[in-house]
Amino acid sequence: MLMTLESPSSIPGARRVARVAAAAGLVAALAATGAGPAFAATGADTPGTSPAVKSADQKLGSADVELLQEAKAKGEANVTVMVATAPGQTKQVADQLDAVKGASVGRTYDNLGYVRATLPTGQAEAALKAAAKLSSVHGIDLRHEIQLPNPRPDADRETATVKKTAAETYPAPDRNTPAKNPYNPSFETGAVDFVAKNPQADGRGVTIGIMDSGVDLGHPALQKTTTGERKIVDWVTATDPITDNDGTWRAQITPVTSAGGTFTAGGQSWKAPEGSFQWSRFSESITATGDMAGDVNRDGDTTDRFGMLYDAAAGTVRVDTDQDGDFTNNEPMKPYKDGYQIGYFG
Structure with missing residues (x-):
């Protein structure tokens, strides 16, 4: 990419x-959780009861079938799916999905039993039904967005629109901007005073993840930390x-x-x-x-x-x-x- x-x-x-x-793709991993079965002690020679194995239809639930039908009705070219497998058994389903013409397996985590793939919508149903028949596959979900309410306190509850406020302008921060400034709330939390009293408690040794559209990797200000270490260590x-x-x-x-x-x-x-x-x-x-x-x-x-x-x-x-x-x-x-x-x- x-x-x-x-x-x-x-x-x-x-x-x-x-x-x-060149960067690796960042994905949100599927968290497959479930309650483990509890067994009563029935003697050393009596084995516990294994949990029931899902049928192929149960692995791709009705809600996901509806999402697939909606994608077809809207004429969407592709759908993205997440597949949960037994830990260490992702290869079979990943290879099977990757063999579909026009498909792409975006990510696998074998130790977790996670596969993310993008499939042409017209071929997705047959491909997912075939995947659901694999004994190593535990479940299949289609990606869908969950619309969250507007968190702004001045948002209108009925229309979810934000009320406009009068525009104000402020001078941009520069190298002379003090640690206590109107652009960063750190002084309100007491962080500025804390660092003044503890000068080495400034975040050194801590790696921070920033979700943004991108930075200039060649910018002088992004090369080294105050302790001389590389400032940007990864890009996803x-x-x-x-x-x-x-x-x-x-x-x-x-x-x-x-x-x-x-x-x-x-x-x-x-x-x-x-x-x-x-x-x-x-x-x-x-x-x-x-x-x-x-x-x-x-x-x-x-x-x-x-x-x-x-x-x-x-x-x-x-x-x-x-x-x-x-x-x-x-x-x-x-x-x-x-x-x-x-x-x-x-």
């Missing part, structure tokens, strides 16, 4: 450098390249085989190391409405397309940033935490 990052406006220049980081994404319709993340689901150092895909020939890969292509024009204005490599046009080659066995991706159709001169990139690699367009 490929993500283009837009640098913050503090970097000078009409066009800012577009950065690319929750964007689904199939279902979220974000063209800056590409689904690597087109299999190709490089024989003799070449293969053909997308109407052209490519050079690549020997082996089996997944291929895709990124069009810079998809960024036309962002800061990059459709020109990620800053060459004056918006027509460039960049090939991508994913090696599932090695966990690496190569991006043909120079558009020469040759992946052998592009560095294989791993997820950010596995070497802190950063690539650049242009």
Whole structure:
């Protein structure tokens, strides 16, 4: 998968450098919980009673069948499913779902017995019924959104709309902004006074997860902590390249085989190391409405397309940033935490 990052406006220049980081996908794991059976002591030679095994119909409940029918009625191209298996037995169902044409297995956690996959809606019913027949499969759920109420205290209870308040402007914070400021409530909790009395209790040694649309990995302020350690240690994404319709993340689901150092895909020939890969292509024009204005490599046009080659066995991706159709001169990139690699367009 490929993500283009837009640098913050503090970097000078009409066009800012577009950065690319190979990153692992972030998922919400399915938590399968259940009460364990209690057995009465009936003697050393009397075994306990095993819990009843679900039928295939019970594994895919009626609520999920309804969700699938709704997806068909709405003309949705894909559905995402979560499959719970016996711990250590995800391979069989993962391989079976991955074999469905147009499907993609996004994540497996074998020790938990968790599989997340995206399936073409038209083929999902047959694929899920087949998966439900596997003895290793315990349950199947379709992904659906739960609408939460507006938490704002000034939200109208009937319409869930937020009442408008008069707009106010404040000066932006800078390096001279004191720890006690109107932009951060830490002083209200007593944290500012606490750190003043305990200067080393400032968060050192603590890793913080931030959910945001992205940061500039090359920004000087994001390189080192106050104690000299690497500031950004990992980069993950929750964007689904199939279902979220974000063209800056590409689904690597087109299999190709490089024989003799070449293969053909997308109407052209490519050079690549020997082996089996997944291929895709990124069009810079998809960024036309962002800061990059459709020109990620800053060459004056918006027509460039960049090939991508994913090696599932090695966990690496190569991006043909120079558009020469040759992946052998592009560095294989791993997820950010596995070497802190950063690539650049242009």
